[in-house]
Amino acid sequence: MNQFLSTLVFAAAALLVALGLAQPANAQPAGSQQSGPVGAVAPALSEPATGAVRGQNIFDVQPDASTEAGYRDQTNGERAKVQPGNNAPMWRQVAAGATGYSSLPVSEAPEAGNLIQGFVKYPFMRETNAGEAWRQVRNRWILPYGAALLGIVVLTLALFFVAKGPLGRKHPESERKFERFTPFERAAHWSNAFAFVVLAISGLVMAFGKFFLLPVLGLSITGWLAYALKYVHNFMGPLFAVSLAIIIVIFVKDNIATLADFRWLTRLGGLLGDEQLPSHRFNAGEKGLFWWGVTLPGVVVVGSGLVLDKLIPGLGELRGQMQLAHMLHASLALWMVALIIGHIYMGTIGMRGAYRAMKTGYVTEGWADEHHKLWADDIRAGRIPAQRSNDLNPAPERPAAPLQA
Secondary structure: OHHHHHHHHHHHHHHHHHHHHHOOOOOOOHHHOOOOOOOOOOOOOOOOOOOOOOOOOHHHOOHHHHHOOOOOOOOHHHHHHHOOOOOHHHHHHHHOOOOOOOOOOOOOOOOOOOOOOOEEOOOOOOOEEHHHHHHHHHHHHHHHHHHHHHHHHHHHHHHHHHHHOOEOOOOOOOOOEEEOOOHHHHHHHHHHHHHHHHHHHHHHHHHHHHHHOHHHHOHHHHHHHHHHHHHHHHHHHHHHHHHHHHHHHHHHHHHOOOHHHHHHHHOHHHOOOOOOOOOOOOOHHHHHHHHHHHHHHHHHHHHHHHHHOOOOOOOOOOHHHHHHHHHHHHHHHHHHHHHHHHHHHHHOOOEOOHHHHHHHOEEEHHHHHHHOHHHHHHHHOOOOOOOOOOOOOOOOOOOOOOOOO
8 A cells, every 4th residue: 555655656746847847948927927919029039040040031021122123134143132032033034045054065965054945036926935936837837738738739639630530531552662661760669659658647647646536546546656657757768768869860861841841831731621732751740740849848858857867967956956857847748748649649540541651661652642742752753762671571451441332
């Protein structure tokens, strides 16, 4: 019993000691608290020790500092003295294209210290930073007008086919045939055509896929499709570049303008009439396609594509270079697609016998007289050989179906 009482007394004494230690040193008895009006300002706390971290007091900020002279011209350090936390001067410099310090070497990251490009002004557009200007050119000019151009071309060709049908007459098979394209020329043409079609389809999906594929296939499939076609596009580019160079070299000599081409142009080659105007191996329309639809834009498209893939040393490392390369690449690629659609039309359903010429390499003498009479005359006169390759056995043609009474 005595032991229990002793333990109880010891515990009570320990509790009293603990309560005494927990009481703040500056606490005052309840009866000695100061009285005063409600809302009186409490006494300020003592200053923290030297070297201690001190938070910013909101009452130290000057909300009316913006009315002071030179407020807008303050540096970030000067602004921090009157309005701590207001980094507007720094971000204003960033938005204006200022380049700050970066520890990355310029050779590896030439624009590492620049977050936002400087301001530029393109024709028919307001002045803005280069990145936003590129975005507006792509979304407001290249894509909508490019799509309109393709639509107009397809609609025009459809109306022309309904109104005129295939151009040219049906010519009976003859023993005498002229070699229009050699096996090497046809191989170069079909290689270039295959590469161009793949590039056109993949490019159109990447440019317009979100408008006509995304609503049908959904986000995941469309995303993976565009991702895969991007690599197909990049790897098909070299084949197009090499075959384009070959096409230019082997066909350039027959695509030089002559006086007959100007006469052909005055009447559009007789496309709107019943008879075609005489022309050499290629007429003025085909020569125009060669120069303005294949050679000149093709060289720029290939060059800009190499810049976009960073395959040309010294080019493609800056955002401005990539933006310019993309605008040229996309614009001229859409231009080429529009013109090549017309070429495909004329080479297939738009003109009788044209596809067979590129398939087998040979045309009948009657076809040559109708579509390229000056070329046929040169062959008959011996100025141009009727057979330019070593293929002495032309591919046999299917016999023409007998005429029905």
